[in-house]
Amino acid sequence: MSLRVLQAGLLTTVQDGGRPGHAALGLGRAGVMDRPAWRLGNALVGNAGDEAVLEITLRGPVLVIERATRLALTGAPIDARLDDIALPPWTAVDAPAGSTLRLGGMRQGCRSYLALRGGIATEPVLGSRSEDLHAGIGPLGGRALRAGDVLPIGATPDLAPVRAVTVRRWGVDPQPWFDFAMTPIALLPGSHVDALDDDARRQLHGARFRLSASSNRTGSRLDGPALHLRAPLELISAAVLPGTVQLPPSGRPIVLMAEAPVTGGYPRIGQVAAADLPRMAQRRPGDAVCFEAVSLEQALARQHEREQQLHRLVQRVIDRGESR
Known part of the structure; x- marks a missing residue:
């Protein structure tokens, strides 16, 4: 029922969409830094869309998956091995109970996201599971992961039994969602x-x-x-x-x-x-x-186009996942 932390990585935190609506209390939204990577990771593993994930900065943790689950890594490309199998990015993987996920460095970019079927199920604080390091607020007290932490995974009664590491044959092309060229x-x-x-x-x-x-x-x-x-x-x-x-x-x-x-x-x-x-x-x-x-009109048009593209892709990923 959980994810056990053997090594915490450089800076690994639990994040979701954040906690909007508390500015009057002096509290910002926080949440994931790369929202498309978060949403697409959740879609790849079959989540509803707003589940909490691990946000990994520059170098990742070592985790023991104590219950069989489905996972996906999005965001910055990261060296990843599940037991002895190298994992591709932006692709769903079925992980058996007891397997060890080793996440290393990133070849480019700053933040990777680990989505798990059912999500990280820590107790919400003000409606969010996000750890706000600046405000010191979150289920873990607003801190990053530490070795020895045990994180609950949400229930997934519809997930078929997993007996071996299984990498899906399809994934999401990261090119539109990760800025490899570092354009302005x-x-x-x-x-x-x-x-x-x-x-x-x-x-x-x-x-x-x-x-x-x-x-x-x-x-x-x-x-x-x-x-x-x-x-x-x-x-x-x-x-x-x-x-x-x-x-x-x-x-x-x-x-x-x-x-x-x-x-x-x-x-x-x-x-x-x-x-x-x-x-x-x-x-x-x-x-x-x-x-x-850019002008305000250009910025709004760019945001609208991106949200439309992301919504369509998330739906296609969910539909394809359900058909398999």
Whole structure:
């Protein structure tokens, strides 16, 4: 009935869609950083869609699967072996009870997702099983996994008996959902973009930044040219969201991510388009980050198109899984 943690990996957390609706309490949404990878992983294993998964950062854990289940790995390509069998990404695998899943490093990208049939069934906190490391809230107290943790798996009475590791003959093409080419990130103008000096305005959309090693689930810090304001601004704290680009006094932009606070007092010079937030979440320390300017209309059209494509693909995956 559970998943036992032998080694925790670099940073492995339980995540689902997060806990929206608590901003008035000062609590952000949190949840998975790469939502398409989460949704497609759940579809591959036959889940309803919102079950909790493991979000794995850069290097994965070693886990014992104590009850037979179906699993899938999505997001960043990760070295994975179930007992002695190498596992392909974005493909469902039936795992027998007692098998050991060893997850190593990622060849590209920053975050992989392990979906399990039935999902991780820890007790929800404020309607979510997500661990919010920034706020210290979640079923495990807002922390990452540790060796010795035992995580319950949801009931799956309709799953056929599994006697050996079985890799499905089909999977999902990751190409549309994982940014192998690391193309520019779409950026809308922020409330204070006009406060940037002329050089900073050119650099915001023309310079190449690098993701800092100090980045985390709260914010992606960018190294590169320092951006300067025409004159100092005196601001009161105002609402911010995942994707808000803030400019601290250092001049090094910070892109707020899944565990963003609900307010911030730094100048807001941009907003990453929602459709590109998963791509931003997959940049790892040292990766290049470039921005391209888009309008609100372009960002909304891109988000609508992506959601339509994702919905159709999720439904096709579910239908094909049920027919086998």
